[in-house]
Amino acid sequence: MNYWTGTVALICLCIGVILLFASLSWFVNRQQDRLPMAYLLALVCLVILQSLEFMYQASNLMERFPFFLKLFDPLIVMMPFCIFGYIRAIQGDNALNKTGDWWLHAAPMILVAVLAIPFWSMPGELKVYWMFQGRIAESLWQPITLYGNSYLAVIGASSLFYWWLQRKKGINTRKAAVREWVRHLQLIQLIIAASMTFRIIVYFVIGESFSVAFVLAPTTAYLTYLLLTHAHPPMHIQRTAAVPLASQGSTEQSNPALVDETDVTLFKELGHAMEKGLFRENTLTLRTLAETCGTTTHQASAAINLCAGSNFYEWVNGYRIKAACEALNDTAQSVSEICYEVGFNSKSTFNTAFRKQVGCTPTEYRKKNLMSLTR
Numbered sequence: 001m002n003y004w005t006g007t008v009a010l011i012c013l014c015i016g017v018i019l020l021f022a023s024l025s026w027f028v029n030r031q032q033d034r035l036p037m038a039y040l041l042a043l044v045c046l047v048i049l050q051s052l053e054f055m056y057q058a059s060n061l062m063e064r065f066p067f068f069l070k071l072f073d074p075l076i077v078m079m080p081f082c083i084f085g086y087i088r089a090i091q092g093d094n095a096l097n098k099t100g101d102w103w104l105h106a107a108p109m110i111l112v113a114v115l116a117i118p119f120w121s122m123p124g125e126l127k128v129y130w131m132f133q134g135r136i137a138e139s140l141w142q143p144i145t146l147y148g149n150s151y152l153a154v155i156g157a158s159s160l161f162y163w164w165l166q167r168k169k170g171i172n173t174r175k176a177a178v179r180e181w182v183r184h185l186q187l188i189q190l191i192i193a194a195s196m197t198f199r200i201i202v203y204f205v206i207g208e209s210f211s212v213a214f215v216l217a218p219t220t221a222y223l224t225y226l227l228l229t230h231a232h233p234p235m236h237i238q239r240t241a242a243v244p245l246a247s248q249g250s251t252e253q254s255n256p257a258l259v260d261e262t263d264v265t266l267f268k269e270l271g272h273a274m275e276k277g278l279f280r281e282n283t284l285t286l287r288t289l290a291e292t293c294g295t296t297t298h299q300a301s302a303a304i305n306l307c308a309g310s311n312f313y314e315w316v317n318g319y320r321i322k323a324a325c326e327a328l329n330d331t332a333q334s335v336s337e338i339c340y341e342v343g344f345n346s347k348s349t350f351n352t353a354f355r356k357q358v359g360c361t362p363t364e365y366r367k368k369n370l371m372s373l374t375r
Contacts, residue, residue, distance in 0.1 A: 013051035015220045019044045035094060035298060039086035046079050047220055062131065066124035069131060070145060074113040077155050080189060081105050084162035087185050091172045092287070092296035108158050112146055119145035138209060148209065149200045156196030163189040172291070184226050191219050267307035269293045270300060279319040280343045286312045317353045320344060324354065328366045335362045 020041075049072055056062055062069065085095040085105075096102055119127065122143075133140040138148040146154060163186055171179050202208050273292050278284060289312075290300040301312060308315045320342040327338045336347055339362075344350040354362050 010051075010055060012220050013048060013055065015224050016044060016048035016051055019220075019224055020048060036086055036089035039082050039089050043079060043082035043086065043223075046076060046082065047223075050076050050079075051220075057131070063128050066127045069127045070116055070119055070147075073116060073146070073151065074109040077108045077112050077151075077158060078105075080155065080159040080162045080192060081108075083185055083189055084166055087166055087182055088169070089298070090178065090181070090296060092290060092298050093169075093172065108154055112151070112154060116145045119143045135209070138203070149203055152196040152199055156193045156200075159189045159193040159196070163193065172296075178296075181226075188219065188223060188226075191222065195219065263299075263303040263306050266293070266295060266299060267303040269295075270303060274316070274319050279316050279323070280341065282340065282343055282345050284316065284343065316343070318357065321354055321357045324350070324362060325358070325365065328362055329369050335366075338362070 053068075053072055053076075056065075056068060081095075088095045095105065119130070122130075130141065130143055133142075134147050141147045166182070166186060166189075171182050270289060270293055273289060278289065278292065281288070286297050286301060290297045293300065304310070304312055304315050308318075310318075323342045324338050327333055327341065328335075331338075333341070335350075339347050339350040342350075344353070351361050354360075354365070358365055360368070
């Protein structure tokens with residue numbers, strides 16, 4: 001048994017478990033951030049899986065249960081993608097939106113898996129034999145399965161690719177905290193690439209093939225430091241603010257609920273943007289609103305859902321209906337003119353939304369208001 005490698009792998013495993021519990025906590029408490037948390041959970045699970053594999057190979061378990069040898073290599077090479085997917089997700093972008101994206105990002109995994117099939121089909125004794133041959137010298141490795149430097153080169157190249165791709169796409173937020181967080185994650189991509197390159201260079205220069213576990217440990221420790229010091233777990237407070245729709249024609253109020261303090265702050269920022277007249281834009285979308293406030297669509301949607309108790313379009317319509325009521329009361333504009341002025345794209349949509357919130361059509365509302373004034 002290789003005690004040094006086993007000890008380092010055990011340290012990585014312990015760190016990985018800490019990350020797993022932290023990530024699961026955030027995943028449960030931040031339901032609006034399920035996509036970013038899914039990528040983060042996948043990354044943490046791969047770290048744990050890699051640590052378990054190091055411990056498995058450093059002990060005699062490899063000889064007793066050879067079935068697992070190099071079984072998880074295709075999954076491990078997806079670590080750089082998980083980091084990239086997380087970076088995109090916290091900016092409101094899904095890295096797997098298109099079918100072509102799936103094939104692009106799965107290419108390293110497919111390559112490693114296809115080349116590993118001959119090795120997987122070998123008898124257990126032969127698998128163990130080639131693993132020991134590879135430990136003696138990588139030049140003795142005969143299977144076409146990626147091993148040692150060739151396998152590490154795939155991970156290193158993938159990390160560099162995703163670092164470059166993220167640099168090309170840029171950071172789609174004006175929030176300084178998010179921009180700093182992305183830069184830290186980008187640094188992890190570079191650390192992985194540099195570590196793989198360093199290990200390959202050491203082998204060719206002095207012929208030393210030290211375990212990648214010694215590279216995984218500091219990288220995992222740095223990731224843990226980042227997550228536990230920058231990605232703050234949710235802090236819950238009691239909501240006391242009334243739902244905006246209540247002040248815009250509805251008498252309903254949401255029951256008090258526990259929401260994140262950051263959601264309340266963000267919701268106020270979104271509300272200020274609407275009060276400045278943003279709701280009057282006929283082409284207004286959640287993405288437009290989020291970009292205006294320097295946040296992501298996921299965060300904006302979550303803040304609206306939690307604090308307003310409604311979805312984005314119902315919330316926006318609340319502002320539009322309120323403005324429409326004021327126009328119907330104070331101006332002689334036609335219903336059609338008011339409809340488009342407050343941000344609706346069609347009169348039928350306007351009438352439906354107005355009836356839903358006020359209980360009557362805009363025309364009926366104006367007549368009732370005139371009748372009350374003449375009494």
